[in-house]
Amino acid sequence: MKGNFVTENYTYFADLATQLTEIPADTIVSRTLYSGDEIKVILFGFAPGQELSEHTAARPAILHFLRGEAKLTLGGETQTAKAGSFVRMAPRLPHSISAESEVVMLLLMFATGH
Numbered sequence: 233m234k235g236n237f238v239t240e241n242y243t244y245f246a247d248l249a250t251q252l253t254e255i256p257a258d259t260i261v262s263r264t265l266y267s268g269d270e271i272k273v274i275l276f277g278f279a280p281g282q283e284l285s286e287h288t289a290a291r292p293a294i295l296h297f298l299r300g301e302a303k304l305t306l307g308g309e310t311q312t313a314k315a316g317s318f319v320r321m322a323p324r325l326p327h328s329i330s331a332e333s334e335v336v337m338l339l340l341m342f343a344t345g346h
Contacts, residue, residue, distance in 0.1 A: 243273075249298040249315075249336050252277035260284070272341045278302070278331035286328040291341045295319040300335035304328070313337075 236251075237244040243266050245251060255261055255277035266273040278300070286305065295304075297317040304311045304319065305328045313319065313329075321327060323344065329337070 248275060248338060251275055252336050255279050255334055255336075258282065270343045274339045274341075276335075276337045276339060278329070278335040278337070280331055280333050283330035284328055286326050288324045288326055289321070289341065290323055291344055292323050293321045293342065294338075294340040295321070295329075296338040296340070298336045298338060301332040302335050302337070303330045303332060 236246060245265065248265075251263065251265075252261060252275060257279050258281075259279050260282050261277045263275045264272070265275055295313070295318070297313045297315055299315050301312065301314045304313050305326075306319065306321065307325050307327070311319075329335075
């Protein structure tokens, strides 16, 4: 089977990196792929040079880079992310993202269990 499927029981995307085909210049775009009680999944697209300034999130999160290259600041340390990079972040970790090229990134935010 090819394509994307969203049903009550599962969500299937054949190729996440192609879900954001156009990222306009000077923008950051996002698309929520799934939102439930336990997890929220958002696909981000960054035009080259775009950035999310330092911030924190109350929930544990995972960043998975699907396309492009970005500079990450994670708790004061700088890392380079590219296609295939994976980042797990504890709640309230200060972080920022700066796109060096066009970037497609998957964000998974998990419930904290409270």
